[in-house]
Amino acid sequence: MFRKYSVLLRMKYVEMFAYRLATIVWMTGAMVQPLITMMVWMNIDPDQENAFIFYFAALIFVERMTSAWDVWELEREIREGTFSYQIVRPFHPIHWAIAENIVYKALFLVILIPAWGLLAVFIPALRLDQISAAQWLLFFCALLLAAVIRFLFSYTFGLLGFWVTKVTALYGMFEAVSLFLSGRIAPMSLLPPFLKTISFYLPFRYMVGFPIEILTGSVQGMDIVYGFGWAAVWCMFFMLAVLLLWKAGLRKNQAVGG
Amino acid sequence: MSIQVEHLYKQFRVHVRQAGWTGAVRSLFKREIRTVEAVRDISFTIPSGEIVAFLGPNGAGKTTTIKMLAGLLYPSSGSIQVAGYVPFEQKAEFKKIMSLVMGQKSQLIWDIPPMETFLVNKAIYEIEDRAFRQTLDELVELLELEELLTKPTRSLSLGQRMKCELAAALLHRPKVLFLDEPTIGLDVHTQEKVRRFIGQYNREHRTTVLLTSHYMGDVTALCDRVLIINHGKLLYDGELDMLTEKLTPYKLLEVQLSSIPDISWDAYGELVDAKEGKVTLRVPRERIHEVSSRFLQQFDVRDLNIEDPPMEEVITLAFQEDAHVS
Numbered sequence: 001m002f003r004k005y006s007v008l009l010r011m012k013y014v015e016m017f018a019y020r021l022a023t024i025v026w027m028t029g030a031m032v033q034p035l036i037t038m039m040v041w042m043n044i045d046p047d048q049e050n051a052f053i054f055y056f057a058a059l060i061f062v063e064r065m066t067s068a069w070d071v072w073e074l075e076r077e078i079r080e081g082t083f084s085y086q087i088v089r090p091f092h093p094i095h096w097a098i099a100e101n102i103v104y105k106a107l108f109l110v111i112l113i114p115a116w117g118l119l120a121v122f123i124p125a126l127r128l129d130q131i132s133a134a135q136w137l138l139f140f141c142a143l144l145l146a147a148v149i150r151f152l153f154s155y156t157f158g159l160l161g162f163w164v165t166k167v168t169a170l171y172g173m174f175e176a177v178s179l180f181l182s183g184r185i186a187p188m189s190l191l192p193p194f195l196k197t198i199s200f201y202l203p204f205r206y207m208v209g210f211p212i213e214i215l216t217g218s219v220q221g222m223d224i225v226y227g228f229g230w231a232a233v234w235c236m237f238f239m240l241a242v243l244l245l246w247k248a249g250l251r252k253n254q255a256v257g258g
Numbered sequence: 259m260s261i262q263v264e265h266l267y268k269q270f271r272v273h274v275r276q277a278g279w280t281g282a283v284r285s286l287f288k289r290e291i292r293t294v295e296a297v298r299d300i301s302f303t304i305p306s307g308e309i310v311a312f313l314g315p316n317g318a319g320k321t322t323t324i325k326m327l328a329g330l331l332y333p334s335s336g337s338i339q340v341a342g343y344v345p346f347e348q349k350a351e352f353k354k355i356m357s358l359v360m361g362q363k364s365q366l367i368w369d370i371p372p373m374e375t376f377l378v379n380k381a382i383y384e385i386e387d388r389a390f391r392q393t394l395d396e397l398v399e400l401l402e403l404e405e406l407l408t409k410p411t412r413s414l415s416l417g418q419r420m421k422c423e424l425a426a427a428l429l430h431r432p433k434v435l436f437l438d439e440p441t442i443g444l445d446v447h448t449q450e451k452v453r454r455f456i457g458q459y460n461r462e463h464r465t466t467v468l469l470t471s472h473y474m475g476d477v478t479a480l481c482d483r484v485l486i487i488n489h490g491k492l493l494y495d496g497e498l499d500m501l502t503e504k505l506t507p508y509k510l511l512e513v514q515l516s517s518i519p520d521i522s523w524d525a526y527g528e529l530v531d532a533k534e535g536k537v538t539l540r541v542p543r544e545r546i547h548e549v550s551s552r553f554l555q556q557f558d559v560r561d562l563n564i565e566d567p568p569m570e571e572v573i574t575l576a577f578q579e580d581a582h583v584s
Contacts (some may be wrong), residue, residue: 007381011374018369084330085365090353091382251332252272
């Protein structure tokens, strides 16, 4: 298993560099929306300027560490029929996707951490000296869980491609809801109470917002425990979904194309 | 038995959509679903080490059958056993002893050199270092891949890519090989090379090969036995030569004469062509000896040639359902 992964990781790494320009464009492009949202909030409430800068900088980081694109890949592969080659090989296709996620996220990590350090020299709001060791530990656990949930969510929708030809349209709808409920448009604390309540039970908060809340200190005590509890529930839910959809999808598979 | 198929059926449910604006809108509200029977009651067995061709026009059900044999499609009913495994159970042990090559699809990773795919396959199929090097060397030599290994796949020509596809599929030394139109779109020279490689590989490694092709050349060069399928039904299973005899009970007699006499040829056979001193006749198989000796006695024959009708003609006849060849 370990050897298989090391080979897949290497291959994905080589592949990533074959698309180096696309990777850079894609990465910087994804920062535009949070930056603009940040400026909007700073304009609305100038007193909270520093809090917004920190929140949205953390958002950009968490967003890059958790975002998953597997639904688009899977939809294309199933629709064009190239997925067949993944099915006939004796290694579950999900490992290819996991390897790809690890490689890209590792790249983002080595770019974003020094970038943060550099920016913190000039922008005091980004300095991290207030954060305790326990917070860091919880943050990284929540971040890992977020990446796993978001990946499984994307993969679940990708597998629906066995039934629906244009599954990304469906995914887009959920993404739109997620934009509000995950903390990407506004910090959780600014959401109307009823949305806050809903978001507590839905998976979206645990894909992005929850780790940031731990870092900013806006979630504390037992709420952190409940948060991890729900995140774990959703994580298991999507694992089960992937497992069942994979089994059922293969029976449904039309293996299109000559 | 390497491959055993019994009473295999596959139905697809497809949405029917009318063309044009109104048709597109209508299909939004009311989806018409039609059942297509892609494979209807097919049975055959292939002993291990044999190389068999699957023939049929487009949409006959060849690819659907191959996909069921490879475990990609779930059969509607019937049973399949490949080297003792039920393909659809998706067992890793099964996947390790078989390989599938689809002429129209690529397993090579598009933007990086073929060697990277080979290394991935080495890990996935758990091939030992020594066995891998040995197999790779052999394939590189047989298929002349040396210079292709390090070029990005997307920059390879179709023929070069196909050779790399074959190599990728054979690295784990499969016992059963499914080739779905492996020579499609290749030029005659490359077709010939790929064909020769498949034949040689089959002989040396006793790999069971089932191939589909549109090119008669592939079939006549590689296979003694053919399966002919049309509209999802198996029409013929047997030797290629037997098929010719059954379907075309005549041979072509070509006679080169000093000059063509102005007579009726009906007593000899059915006239196909007569020009520049050369007469071509269609003669029933049982009369061929008699007719040719009559020619030699009665005319000034410079050259005489007896041939089977072209394979294409035989196959066209076989595809017609009323041919009753089975």
